Amino acid sequence: SQQGEEDPQALSIQEGENATMNCSYKTSINNLQWYRQNSGRGLVHLILIRSNEREKHSGRLRVTLDTSKKSSSLLITASRAADTASYFCATDAAQGGSEKLVFGKGTKLTVNP
Amino acid sequence: DSGVTQTPKHLITATGQRVTLRCSPRSGDLSVYWYQQSLDQGLQFLIQYYNGEERAKGNILERFSAQQFPDLHSELNLSSLELGDSALYFCASSVVRNTEAFFGQGTRLTVV
Numbered sequence: 324s325q326q327g328e329e330d331p332q333a334l335s336i337q338e339g340e341n342a343t344m345n346c347s348y349k350t351s352i353n354n355l356q357w358y359r360q361n362s363g364r365g366l367v368h369l370i371l372i373r374s375n376e377r378e379k380h381s382g383r384l385r386v387t388l389d390t391s392k393k394s395s396s397l398l399i400t401a402s403r404a405a406d407t408a409s410y411f412c413a414t415d416a417a418q419g420g421s422e423k424l425v426f427g428k429g430t431k432l433t434v435n436p
Numbered sequence: 437d438s439g440v441t442q443t444p445k446h447l448i449t450a451t452g453q454r455v456t457l458r459c460s461p462r463s464g465d466l467s468v469y470w471y472q473q474s475l476d477q478g479l480q481f482l483i484q485y486y487n488g489e490e491r492a493k494g495n496i497l498e499r500f501s502a503q504q505f506p507d508l509h510s511e512l513n514l515s516s517l518e519l520g521d522s523a524l525y526f527c528a529s530s531v532v533r534n535t536e537a538f539f540g541q542g543t544r545l546t547v548v
Contacts, residue, residue, distance in 0.1 A: 353534065365438060365526060365539035366479075411478065415534035423492045424469055424534045428478035 461529030
């Protein structure tokens with residue numbers, strides 16, 4: 324079963340606007356990661372946030388993590404047409420047992436020029 | 437270029453056949469993961485290896501098997517293929533378990 328679930332499933336915005344995507348997960352984690360996938364291509368790692376971190380920035384990306392709500396958000400500021408892609412969150416398991424790196428179903432972002 | 441190499445890039449085969457997908461991880465990466473992505477779907481976790489040992493299994497069918505060799509490359513074997521097995525199969529690798537993963541470009545399998 325999917326550990327992470329992204330919301331919304333699809334998002335369409337204008338260039339220059341901000342895009343926010345959310346991820347909810349079910350079990351405790353060591354870290355949460357966000358990836359990007361251009362259509363039919365391999366995924367590219369964007370950012371990793373550890374369970375003891377609450378916020379992390381990388382360029383135009385801002386990720387937050389709320390472990391009490393088991394949720395994370397990815398904010399892309401000042402979006403560009405080139406940001407058009409699917410975005411996935413990925414989680415692991417915090418304690419022994421399952422060591423899966425599990426992805427959600429993704430948010431399909433379209434940035435219109 | 438992620439440094440992860442998957443071969444072949446495309447594969448067309450008939451139902452009932454068996455195929456082998458190959459993955460060469462980035463130099464130094466010990467963890468290898470396999471995922472299946474059907475059209476417009478998320479990535480379904482299949483199996484994970486760490487330094488030659490199986491470490492986690494996901495929704496992998498009994499018709500599918502995988503292994504990681506001493507040189508750390510991995511193979512995913514799909515047998516008795518069905519039309520529903522048509523998908524993109526991705527391999528990824530990471531230095532240690534469940535950290536930043538680097539993905540190959542995938543093998544697009546079409547079963548006809």
